[in-house]
Amino acid sequence: MERLREHLLETGYTIDGVRERLGDMAAGALAREELVPALRATSDGDPLGTLIRLWWLGVPVPASSLPQAVLESGLVRPEGEQVVATVHLQPWETGGYVVSDRKVRPGDAALRPDHVVGAGGASANLAQLVSRRPVGRALDLGTGCGVQVLHLAGRADEIVATDVNARAIELSRLSWALSSVSGVTAHTGSLFEPVADELFDLVVSNPPFVIAPAGRLTYREVGGDAFCRDLVRQAPRHLNPGGQAHFLANWLHVEGEDWRERVGGWLGEGGCDGWVVQRDVQDPAEYVELWLRDAAEQGTPAWAARYDEWLAWFEELKVEGIGFGWISLRNSGSLDPVVRVEHMTQQVELPVGGYVDEVLDAIVSAHRASGLDQAKLRTVDGLLDERVGLPGAEDPMKIVLRQTRGLRRTREVGTVEAALAGVCDGDLALGPLLNVIAELVGDGEQLSADALRPLIAEGFFTL
Structure with missing residues (x-):
């Protein structure tokens, strides 16, 4: 090698x-x-x-x-x-190489059940999400072709990798050897079974999240979204104090059920602070077509039968859509964990891992901070104030705060929040500052300090 x-x-x-x-x-x-x-x-x-x-x-x-x-x-x-x-041998952005089974293309033979997929968009998405802070022990659960280990090398003192597919471990070892990454401990087994009694400072996983009626392909399918649920529920037991976990996941949108409650419930039982971001939603037909094409089954005799079987299964489960996104956990040791679940489709600053710690800090501090009247807030760097109104009108019809950095969130606000954003520099306590702004605005609008918690959680203001 x-x-x-x-x-x-x-x-x-x-x-x-x-x-x-x-x-x-x-x-x-x-x-x-x-x-x-x-x-x-x-x-x-x-x-x-x-x-x-x-x-x-x-x-x-x-x-x-x-x-x-x-x-x-x-x-x-x-x-x-x-x-x-x-095999398929591709250079990767870390300066290393990734070894996987040959990429399947239309007209190729059917995939072998233990097929090891190469690094692609999902691998890159997870690598962009993971915290960049140095750690002691890191676990790559479901390592596949070993690509996440290439990203962890240099940030983790010790790396453990697992996969249920023995062939994945075999090819991932080639990836690490060709990338001059040594000292990785690799185990074969499902979920956390190979590391049952071990603790880590960081756990990452690009799991087999495809929701399909039968797990034909080990690298991507395990039935419903229960695998991702179990992954999230079990992860806290393996995190050191302050440890983090970052996953990609799919989840079902079921008739009569709020998807936020469904996925938020996965996190609510583990005792970790959490952040769930839904990045995309597909209807059942779009979803089935995507993953049949991914397996190069388009145009094959089995296409129509598998398409119909998949849709019938979704119909039986009353599935209205399938969500895709990120899940991050942090073991803060709190008896009152904070979980935020949101839908976010805008382009964000990459890598998210460069500021994910600050995002989690904001979510938690906005919920737990007491005495906000005495807090000294600061407007986040790169914040824009955008106003929409009729030509010549004295007052705008709409005021929007827009972040130009990080998650690039936007939020429509009132005149008091907009005025606060213009003067909030961390020198004055929030309560007295809001009183002065209310007097200057002159329209009788009052705003409590607690009403600003959503803007703090979303990173428009920092404590």
């Missing part, structure tokens, strides 16, 4: 090298599962183009064009005078 890594780096088989070689058009076509532009861009037979064809596009290349480091890696097989990759 060390010789292979040296060859990959010398050849320029890196994120930047592949992007530059393919160009925007070929990269865009690959996102639509079209290979022709990428094949044209790599047709010169040079070392980099050959590696892209072999590892990324999964097409045969002449054996004579490859060095011994590739031929003896154990990750290719001969086919006459040509060589075919037995």
Whole structure:
């Protein structure tokens, strides 16, 4: 693996090298599962183009064009005078490499049950969410191809990885070796079973969250949303004081049931402060189509039957939609944990992990802070005051506070909150300041200090 890594780096088989070689058009076509532009861009037979064809596009290349480091890696097989990759090997943004099973494309054979999917959008989303603070012990639960370990390396003194799929552990070890990451402890088993009595400062998981009637594919399906529920409920038992957990999850929107209560209930029993963000909702048909295409089943004889079976199962469960989002937990040791559940679709500043600690602090402090009249608030940096009104009108029809940093939330406010945002610099106590503003506004509008808790929780003001 060390010789292979040296060859990959010398050849320029890196994120930047592949992007530059393919160009925007070929990269865009690959996102639509079209290979022709990428094949044209790599047709010169040079070392980099050959590696892209072999590892990324999964097409045969002449054996004579490859060095011994590739031929003896154990990750290719001969086919006459040509060589075919037995895995998908992709450079990753950490400067490392990720090894997985070959990417399935329309027309390929059905996926094997223990298929190990490569790193993609979900992997990147989770990595962007996880706190950037250094930790002692970290757990990557359901490591898959091992990509989250690459992000944790350098931030965690000790890393443990688990997966129910033994093949995932096998390929993840290759990912870590090619990325020069050592010292990872890996176990095979479901959920927290392999680490039953262990505690961690950080737990991350990109679990098999796809909600499907039968768990045909280990890497993504486990039936309903109970797996994500159990993951969230069990995680607090494995967190050190102050420890955090960050997960991706899907959840059901069931007829007659508020999804916020459904998912919030998962967190309410664990004793941890929590933050749930729904980033997207799909109707059942959209959801089924997405994941059938993901398994390259579009256009196959089984497409219609599986589509119908899936929809019938959703109908039986009275499912109206499926939500996707983030779940973060923090073991604060409180007997009164704070849980915030919200729907958020706007673009946010990345990485969220760079300020997720501040987000959790704001949610908790807004709930627990006492004596807000004496608090000295400060307006968050980068806050904009936007006003909408008729031309020439003395007063605006609407005032909106807009964050230009972090989660980029917006909230419509009244004249008192807007005036407070203009003068709130942390020097004066909130109670007297609100009294002065009420007098200056002159319209009799009064606002209690406690009424500002939502704006504190959402990060418009800081304590």
